[in-house]
Amino acid sequence: MPQFDLPLPELETYRPQVREPADFDEFWSATLAEARSFPLDLRMADAGASLALVDVQDVTFAGFGGQPIKAWLARPRGADAPLPCVVEVAGYGGGRGLPIEHTLWPAAGVATLWIDSRGQGSNWGSGGHTPDVGASGPASDGVMTRGIESPHDHYYRRLFTDAVRGVEAARSIDGIDPSQIFFAGTSQGGGVALAVAGLADGLAGVMADVPFLCHIERAIAITDERPYAEVVRYLSVHRGTRDRVLDTLSYLDGANHAKRATAPLLSSVALRDATCPPSTVYAAFNAYGSLASEAPTTEMVVYEDNEHEGGAGHQVARRLAFVRALTRES
DSSP states (O other), X not given: OOOOSOOHHHHTTOOOOOOOOTTHHHHHHHHHHHHHTSOOOOEEEEOOOOOSSEEEEEEEEEOGGGOEEEEEEEEEXXXXXOEEEEEEEOSTTOXXXXXXXXXXXXXXXXXXXXXXXXXXXXXXXXXXXXXXXXXXXXXXXXXXXXXXXXXXXXXXXXXXXXXXXXXXXXXXXXXXXXXXXXXXXXXXXXXXXXXXXXXSSSOSEEEXXXXXXXXXXXXXXXXXXXXXXXXXXXXHHSTTOHHHHHHHHHTTOHHXXXXXXXXXXXXXXXXXXXXXXXXXXXXXHHHTTTTSSSOOOEEEEEETTOOXXXXXXXXXXXXXXXXHHHHHHO
């Protein structure tokens, strides 16, 4: 794939007008208030991972609509002080996988809470365990068009809420430092991370790599890669719904959520990425924290010759350094 999007100097100053509903803040405030009306109902049990140095627990907590959401909590075995915790969700189509798969952060002395993505986990990886209760309406394959004609029904309203409740669950766990909660994700997970950055207060840091769900209106115009292609396919069948669909997606757009963020951000972009085009990533990055009373620190790592795989292990090393630096400062 060639570098098909704007040149890097233009990307670095790219600040488009992204469609934003007038009731954006009220919509999300009401959504989270409704979710918090249900008890968190945190339950934990040994995951049976049988690892000598890492303790993994099978976690359940109440997400959107009070519905049970699964997660794995992994942390260094025998840790005797409150630990920082990185909360994360998978990329599109993935789930929480197996309990033995989340040992990197514990090896660095940090806990991690890996949240299952409701209704996903069957496209790649090692599976998921949380159904998407409440799915409704006609949709194409994947979850991008599930409930797409109303923000109240859309899949990502549920997943974003699950993720915020996951942060609240992490803060309530004994042995976790509630002031040192980070949120991380790649692709879909990166888009969720930007949403959580705007919706959850007091995060210690955010890591959003090659994020999906940013400047969605531009994305569906310039790429034919899934998952954005799912929206185009839907519109090609459901003619006359375009404005309603774009209005729905504006409640989910990472560029709108990013404006409201206050935590330090580490992000990355790949300039040959047709799945999450660079200009859409920069639309969110350049808006990040713009509504905050004090602008948070931000860093963008650019991978000029990569596609959607982005920095892979190189970016993981950047994440480790990011968390170490911020936990040393606390």
